[in-house]
Amino acid sequence: MTDDVLIQNGRIVTAVDDYVADLLVRDGQIEAIARHIDPSPTMQVHDASGLLVLPGGIDVHTHMEFDLGDAQTVDTYETGTRAAAFGGTTTILDFALQGHGQSPKHALDQRLALAEPQACVDFGFHVILTDINPGSLSELPDLINADGVSSFKMFMAYPGVLMVSDGDIFRSMRAVGAHGGMINLHAENGEVIQVLIEEALAQGNTSPKFHALTRPRIMEAEATHRAIRLAELAEVPVYMVHLSAKEALDSVVEARDRGIPAFAETCPHYLFLSIEDYDRPGFEAAKYVMTPPLREHECQHALWRGLRFDDLQIVSTDHCPFCFNENPHGLNKSKQMGLGNFERIPNGAPGVEFRLPLLFDGGVNQGRLTLNRFVQLTSTAPAKMFGMFPRKGAIAVGSDADLVLFDPNQPQTLSASTHHSLVDYTLYEGFHLLGKVAKVFLRGQMIVNGDEWLGQAGMGRYQRRAASGRIL
Numbered sequence: 116m117t118d119d120v121l122i123q124n125g126r127i128v129t130a131v132d133d134y135v136a137d138l139l140v141r142d143g144q145i146e147a148i149a150r151h152i153d154p155s156p157t158m159q160v161h162d163a164s165g166l167l168v169l170p171g172g173i174d175v176h177t178h179m180e181f182d183l184g185d186a187q188t189v190d191t192y193e194t195g196t197r198a199a200a201f202g203g204t205t206t207i208l209d210f211a212l213q214g215h216g217q218s219p220k221h222a223l224d225q226r227l228a229l230a231e232p233q234a235c236v237d238f239g240f241h242v243i244l245t246d247i248n249p250g251s252l253s254e255l256p257d258l259i260n261a262d263g264v265s266s267f268k269m270f271m272a273y274p275g276v277l278m279v280s281d282g283d284i285f286r287s288m289r290a291v292g293a294h295g296g297m298i299n300l301h302a303e304n305g306e307v308i309q310v311l312i313e314e315a316l317a318q319g320n321t322s323p324k325f326h327a328l329t330r331p332r333i334m335e336a337e338a339t340h341r342a343i344r345l346a347e348l349a350e351v352p353v354y355m356v357h358l359s360a361k362e363a364l365d366s367v368v369e370a371r372d373r374g375i376p377a378f379a380e381t382c383p384h385y386l387f388l389s390i391e392d393y394d395r396p397g398f399e400a401a402k403y404v405m406t407p408p409l410r411e412h413e414c415q416h417a418l419w420r421g422l423r424f425d426d427l428q429i430v431s432t433d434h435c436p437f438c439f440n441e442n443p444h445g446l447n448k449s450k451q452m453g454l455g456n457f458e459r460i461p462n463g464a465p466g467v468e469f470r471l472p473l474l475f476d477g478g479v480n481q482g483r484l485t486l487n488r489f490v491q492l493t494s495t496a497p498a499k500m501f502g503m504f505p506r507k508g509a510i511a512v513g514s515d516a517d518l519v520l521f522d523p524n525q526p527q528t529l530s531a532s533t534h535h536s537l538v539d540y541t542l543y544e545g546f547h548l549l550g551k552v553a554k555v556f557l558r559g560q561m562i563v564n565g566d567e568w569l570g571q572a573g574m575g576r577y578q579r580r581a582a583s584g585r586i587l
């Protein structure tokens with residue numbers, strides 16, 4: 116048993132509360148919250164005067180050690196979750212990808228075996244379905260009820276690689292919905308986008324900017340609308356991952372107005388960056404090649420508005436790190452694979468460490484989000500949406516003591532030279548922000564103290580989740 120931990124005089128902020136109190140942690144859980152708790156000699160005492168005490172961040176969209184066939188993301192479960200912790204994230208949901216001919220359960224077991232000895236924060240998985248047949252569908256009830264995987268992702272993009280047909284999406288939706296699960300969708304019209312890509316390449320348009328120009332906003336909107344209609348017929352909650360386009364958001368709003376359980380997340384890069392970043396000189400723009408691509412400024416405004424009024428429920432990072440340079444991690448973990456052909460640039464960008472500080476500065480400091488809404492978007496809604504509340508996402512008696520002491524007045528400059536991911540760049544190089552993570556506790560154990568790492572690989576626990584998508 117570890118010592119009790121007493122956090123004194125912090126400003127405790129949850130999705131609904133905001134007050135100054137003392138907080139006692141025992142055996143990894145929150146034991147008591149009171150105006151004053153007497154310290155005892157056996158307690159580890161932390162003075163949180165002037166600091167916010169937040170429930171640990173939950174990032175429901177990351178790709179650690181993700182294998183795309185010819186390319187792999189550079190962060191391991193260890194390095195990626197350590198970076199997450201430094202940014203105030205204490206739980207991630209990553210992905211187990213079902214290969215063709217593979218059983219979804221087998222895909223999950225493989226990822227668990229890989230992640231468990233390495234994870235520095237708590238973790239769970241969505242299973243990505245790519246091979247939908249009676250055998251794989253028959254495994255879904257057990258995955259949901261016994262293994263605690265209550266969310267399944269499918270791709271409407273990347274034909275011939277990850278894309279599944281509308282019929283298969285519909286079949287999976289019915290099977291998942293019948294057992295308390297939710298479907299996550301990457302919504303883009305993959306076949307039409309493939310036509311545009313082939314046209315661009317045939318015309319010699321090979322630079323990174325054409326990644327964005329061949330993935331138009333209305334093809335995200337079209338697939339979003341289609342996904343929601345399929346889910347409506349199958350009677351299953353549906354969650355749109357990495358929503359980027361204003362027109363796609365319109366489809367989500369329209370469905371929600373009709374009472375359909377349709378949800379969506381967006382990511383910091385769509386809030387802070389724009390299509391203009393593809394005009395950077397040379398191959399530099401490849402750093403910004405993620406899918407969907409960065410959009411026009413008007414989409415940023417629509418997304419911020421959506422976050423504010425609950426048209427969007429969650430901010431995740433889609434942390435999918437590929438290095439810019441080939442060395443030292445190798446060509447297959449590098450954007451350089453796509454030099455001379457934008458279609459071959461590995462799609463994805465890093466960000467797991469900066470979600471909280473970016474959203475705090477751009478949201479709370481800029482007056483776009485309240486402090487409570489900030490906590491809702493980064494911790495409480497993810498916990499509720501994906502079946503982890505109130506163990507996670509809450510500061511309440513009996514909840515896991517995943518806590519972030521956040522200094523709202525501490526300035527910081529984001530840089531790849533000081534971040535903790537293995538990746539060699541950040542989308543936010545040189546961004547000056549006000550607000551910085553001071554200390555992070557995972558189930559009562561301090562794992563981050565300023566710039567110091569106190570956690571260890573393997574201390575993160577697998578999270579068996581209850582039903583997903585039951586938040587309204």
Ligand SMILES: [Zn+2]
Pocket residue numbers: 176178433435
């Ligand atoms: Zn992703």
